[in-house]
Amino acid sequence: MKFFIDTANLKQIKEMQELGIIDGVTTNPTLLSREGVDPIEQLKKICETVDGPVSAEVIGLKTEEMVKEARELVKIAPNIVIKIPMTKEGIKAVKILEAENIRTNVTLVFSQNQVLIAAKAGASYISPFIGRLMDNGQNEIDMLWESMEILNAYDFKSELIVASVRNTRHVVEAAKLGAHIATIPFSVLEKMFVHPNTEKGLEAFLRDWKKLKGQLNR
Numbered sequence: 238m239k240f241f242i243d244t245a246n247l248k249q250i251k252e253m254q255e256l257g258i259i260d261g262v263t264t265n266p267t268l269l270s271r272e273g274v275d276p277i278e279q280l281k282k283i284c285e286t287v288d289g290p291v292s293a294e295v296i297g298l299k300t301e302e303m304v305k306e307a308r309e310l311v312k313i314a315p316n317i318v319i320k321i322p323m324t325k326e327g328i329k330a331v332k333i334l335e336a337e338n339i340r341t342n343v344t345l346v347f348s349q350n351q352v353l354i355a356a357k358a359g360a361s362y363i364s365p366f367i368g369r370l371m372d373n374g375q376n377e378i379d380m381l382w383e384s385m386e387i388l389n390a391y392d393f394k395s396e397l398i399v400a401s402v403r404n405t406r407h408v409v410e411a412a413k414l415g416a417h418i419a420t421i422p423f424s425v426l427e428k429m430f431v432h433p434n435t436e437k438g439l440e441a442f443l444r445d446w447k448k449l450k451g452q453l454n455r
């Protein structure tokens with residue numbers, strides 16, 4: 238299973254990159270706007286930091302606009318992947334771009350039917366937003382299971398990126414169902430490292446070791 242980090246913050250990317258657990262990055266206009274810097278320059282820096290795929294989203298709503306933007310965005314670096322919204326215009330853009338060997342990531346996906354359409358269009362990646370489904374009171378885990386079932390039932394090349402991850406349980410669920418990728422916010426990645434018993438256990442080991450040393454030195 239691959240881990241992407243869902244952020245446009247370089248410090249966060251570098252910190253997780255140093256731990257050796259990051260295979261790629263996903264950004265979106267909201268995440269880039271939070272950084273308050275030139276988005277193209279920021280994407281350049283992110284691509285220099287991470288070898289794996291870095292998703293950058295188009296803003297246009299018409300197919301021609303998306304295709305034009307995508308052709309510009311891929312000039313940033315060879316590892317740029319183009320995020321395209323799950324609309325009819327977007328799906329047309331996916332077909333055109335994938336035929337040009339420009340990798341696409343269909344975003345704002347909320348249903349199994351949308352997964353199927355994006356897969357048929359030949360998207361390299363498909364990103365269901367499970368946290369937002371959960372916010373709507375829908376069963377986000379069932380949606381993921383059925384989406385993976387659909388992808389596995391045929392010879393689709395698309396990889397599923399579990400996106401809009403809100404908690405560590407979401408990552409476990411994504412792993413259980415064999416999702417190819419989860420794109421995880423920094424705060425959730427941090428929590429994945431932690432368990433109170435690890436800290437307590439380590440304290441006890443060090444305390445006992447010190448005690449033994451004290452006894453031997455007496």
Ligand code: G3P
Nearest residue numbers: 243263265368369400401
């Ligand atoms: O990768 C998708 C993600 O950026 C959306 O997450 O938390 O805004 O629903 P969120």
